[in-house]
Amino acid sequence: MNKKYTYVWVSLIVLIFGIIVIPRIVKRLSSNTVVENDRLNVSVHNERLGYILVDGKKRKVPSFEFLNQDSIVVSNKDYLGKVYVVDFFFTRCPSICPVMTTNLVDVQRYFKGNEHFGIASFSITPEFDTPQVLRTYADKYKIQKPGWNLLTGDKDVVYRLANAGFNIFAAEMPDVPGGFEHSGLFALVDKEGYLRSRIDQFGNPIVYYRGAILEEKGVNDHGETEEIGILKSDIQKLLNE
Known part of the structure; x- marks a missing residue:
């Protein structure tokens, strides 16, 4: 076939594509069906x-x-059958911990009376945060038992649990306020002890919830949107499973 006829056929194919396919693409874009149906058809609002x-x-x-704050031994086995939130904090924290605890008090209030919900807060300064200190902290924030345990123990074990177990960063850093650095993230655990999270629009797990954002403000000082409402919604989903 000579070049003249080849060009004719190519032009014809391009013309047909333009007439049939492009209007369909435009229609999908205008109706948002590309967003709704493409990219693995996964939404952050999945059930x-x-x-x-x-x-x-x-x-x-x-x-x-x-x-815990009552000097009672608490293990992961005590949380089986419960949906629970995990965080790492310390009572003398001058920055994000008060915000994190305030948010968890809000979550606690939201699920008040639900025996299948709990919270586990691990101190990253256990040498100071004795059960007695944790009891005072619990009283200050109106933390209620038996659903919410403030936990203390061997420092190395706590840090290994945070960094290797949950991949939630925690480290001793003398140069930062309070002398310790941690991420302020919340982890969500289902009734069987598995870590769970929302899935983003690309099919990837979001994994953690940012706990250092005040819900009533909606955004923090860095312009990040709040996630406590999302956390409540996801807890309820796991409770319903």
């Missing part, structure tokens, strides 16, 4: 929450055992 996978396996909360 079911995703699992956190490591090497193809669902990530489970590591075993732990600590003393």
Whole structure:
């Protein structure tokens, strides 16, 4: 076939494509169906929450055992059958911990009376945060038992649990306010002890919830949107499973 006829056929194909396909694309864009149906058809508002996978396996909360604010031994087994939130904090924290605790008090109030919901807060300064100190902290913020345990124990074990177990950063840093640095993230755990989270529009788990954002403000000083309402919604989804 000579070049003249080749050009004719190519032009014809392009013309047909323009007549048939392009109007369909425009229609999909104008009706948002590209956003709704493409990119693995996954939405941040999915009814079911995703699992956190490591090497193809669902990530489970590591075993732990600590003393709570009442000097009672509490382990991960005590949370089986409960949906619960995990955070790492310390009572002398001058920055994000008061915001995190305030948000968790709000979550506690929202699920008040639900025996299948709980919170586990691990102190990253256990040498200071004794059960007695944690009891005073609990009284200050009106933290209620038995649903919410403030936990203290061996420092190395706590840091290993935070950084390796939950991948929630915590470290001793003398140069920062309070002498310790941590991420301020909340982890969500289902009734069987698996880490769960929302899935983004690309099919990836969002994993954690930013706990250092005041819900009533809507955004923090860096312009980040609040996520406590989202956390409440996701807790309820797991409670309903």
